[in-house]
Amino acid sequence: MGDLAELRKVLVLYTGGTIGMKKNHQGVLVPVPDVFTNKLKSCQELNDPDLARIYSVRNHELITKVSSCSKVIAYQVREYHPLLDSCNMTPKEWVIIAKNIEENYNEFDGFVVLNGTDTLAFTSSALSFMFKNLHKPIVVTGSMIPIFENPSDAKNNILSSLVFASIxxxxxxxxxxxxxxxxxxxVRKLATSSIDCFDSPNYPILAETGFHCRIHRHYILPKNDRSALLVHTCLSESVGILYMFPTLSRTQEGTLGPFVL
Structure with a gap:
C-alpha cells in the first residue's frame, strides 16, 4: 500500500432546509428527521466504505476522497431536532449554530452548515460577524432540489463545501x-427557480469549481493565528434594512424611530 492521502476532519451541522426534504402524500416538500445521514451513506460520491476501513474511521463518520485536491475527508453529520424550515431561522438558531462550532472547534479542521436557501444569506452573514479571529473555514450551503430527487444540486454543493471546509x-x-x-x-439570493440562485454582487467570488478548482487567494481574509477565537452570542433583534430612495420622507423615517442613524 502506498502513502495514504492526507486526512481532514469536517463537522456538518444539518439545520434543515430543502436539501433534506421529502414529498409527503400531498406532494409537498417537508422536513423528515433521521433519514438524511443514511442517504449520504448510500451515495458513493459522499461515502466510501473501503476508505473507512483503510483509515479506521468511527461508525458515525462518513468518508470521501476528493481526487482534485488529493485529500480524504472524514466528516460527521449532526442533525438538529427539530429540523427547521429556513423561514423559521432566527437569531436564537444562529447562536446555537455558533456555540456548536465553538464547542467542537478544536476537534475539526472545518465546518459545513446546511441551511435552507430562503435565509441562507442571513445565516452566513450573521455567523461572519459572530466569529472573531476565525482560523478555520465555515461553509454554509444548501440546495434548491432535495438530495432524494434526481437530478439534484445537493451532492455537488455538499461535496464542494466539504472540500473548501478542509482547506x-x-x-x-x-x-x-x-x-x-x-x-x-x-451574498444575496437573486433567484427562486434556478440552482444558480446566489451571487456576490459587490465582492469578487473567492473560488470556483468546474473542470478545475480555482481559489482566488488575494480576495480571502488573512489568517490571524496569534489571536484566540472569540464568539459573540449576544445578538440584537432590532435590526432592519432601509433602502435609500429619492422620495424617502420624514414620516417613513419616523416609523423606524430611534433605529434610523
Whole structure:
C-alpha cells in the first residue's frame, strides 16, 4: 500500500432546509428527521466504505476522497431536532449554530452548515460577524432540489463545501452554491427557480469549481493565528434594512424611530 492521502476532519451541522426534504402524500416538500445521514451513506460520491476501513474511521463518520485536491475527508453529520424550515431561522438558531462550532472547534479542521436557501444569506452573514479571529473555514450551503430527487444540486454543493471546509487557508465564513465560493456577508439570493440562485454582487467570488478548482487567494481574509477565537452570542433583534430612495420622507423615517442613524 502506498502513502495514504492526507486526512481532514469536517463537522456538518444539518439545520434543515430543502436539501433534506421529502414529498409527503400531498406532494409537498417537508422536513423528515433521521433519514438524511443514511442517504449520504448510500451515495458513493459522499461515502466510501473501503476508505473507512483503510483509515479506521468511527461508525458515525462518513468518508470521501476528493481526487482534485488529493485529500480524504472524514466528516460527521449532526442533525438538529427539530429540523427547521429556513423561514423559521432566527437569531436564537444562529447562536446555537455558533456555540456548536465553538464547542467542537478544536476537534475539526472545518465546518459545513446546511441551511435552507430562503435565509441562507442571513445565516452566513450573521455567523461572519459572530466569529472573531476565525482560523478555520465555515461553509454554509444548501440546495434548491432535495438530495432524494434526481437530478439534484445537493451532492455537488455538499461535496464542494466539504472540500473548501478542509482547506485551512480559507479562515472565514463562506457560502458555496452552484460552483461558486463567496464571502458569507456579501451574498444575496437573486433567484427562486434556478440552482444558480446566489451571487456576490459587490465582492469578487473567492473560488470556483468546474473542470478545475480555482481559489482566488488575494480576495480571502488573512489568517490571524496569534489571536484566540472569540464568539459573540449576544445578538440584537432590532435590526432592519432601509433602502435609500429619492422620495424617502420624514414620516417613513419616523416609523423606524430611534433605529434610523
Amino acid at each position: 485551512s487557508d480559507i479562515p472565514e465564513v463562506c457560502v458555496f452554491f452552484a460552483n461558486k465560493l463567496m464571502r458569507g456577508n456579501r
